[in-house]
Amino acid sequence: MALGKLTLSGLILRIALACFLIVSGILTLQLDSGLLGKLQAGFAGNEVANAVHAIAKGDLASLIIVLIGVLQLVSGIFLIAGFFVDASRFNSIALTIILIMWLVVIFIVDIIGKGGLLGGAFKNMNTFLSFLKILSAHLLVLGAILSTKETR
Numbered sequence: 559m560a561l562g563k564l565t566l567s568g569l570i571l572r573i574a575l576a577c578f579l580i581v582s583g584i585l586t587l588q589l590d591s592g593l594l595g596k597l598q599a600g601f602a603g604n605e606v607a608n609a610v611h612a613i614a615k616g617d618l619a620s621l622i623i624v625l626i627g628v629l630q631l632v633s634g635i636f637l638i639a640g641f642f643v644d645a646s647r648f649n650s651i652a653l654t655i656i657l658i659m660w661l662v663v664i665f666i667v668d669i670i671g672k673g674g675l676l677g678g679a680f681k682n683m684n685t686f687l688s689f690l691k692i693l694s695a696h697l698l699v700l701g702a703i704l705s706t707k708e709t710r
Contacts, residue, residue, distance in 0.1 A: 568705065575702040576637035579656070582606075583631025586623060606663055609671025629659045637706070653707040660696075660703055668693045 564572070586606050610622045636652040668674045668689070679689035 571702045572637055572640075572706050575699065575706055576634045578699060578702075579630045579634030579637065581634075583627045583629070583634060586627030586630060606667060609667040609674070612672045612677065613666070613670060626659070626663065629655070633659065650707070653703065657700075657703050657707060660700055664693075664696050664700065668696060 606626055607623050610619050610626070614622060633652060633656040636649065636656075640649045670676050673679055673685055673689055673692070675689075679686055
């Protein structure tokens with residue numbers, strides 16, 4: 559088993575991160591699939607898809623969204639698989655890819671996306687508080703990625 563030097567807090571963070579990435583990947587992949595996806599985008603407010611649509615349109619936006627969704631899903635699966643398979647070098651590479659992908663997500667959503675720093679975060683108090691809430695959640699995920707990567 560590949561849990562060698564994992565603490566309880568590290569274990570919980572890794573499970574939470576894997577679940578988050580898997581669910582986020584699935585939700586992101588569903589956003590461009592017909593009426594159900596459009597309704598879900600409105601209710602769930604997938605900020606990744608919304609940010610991509612704010613900077614790209616058409617097939618390019620769909621391609622970027624699918625790529626990010628697949629990366630999130632595969633990354634979460636790799637984290638879960640790491641509990642059962644001792645592939646520390648492979649997991650290290652996967653975590654580096656996850657880290658880079660998540661930094662891109664933070665840039666797209668929190669910097670240039672609608673409601674991001676350059677997209678109107680300071681328009682009014684509600685928009686600013688929403689921006690801070692999303693940014694803090696993204697930073698929590700980033701911290702979990704870094705923590706998981708450091709325990710390798």
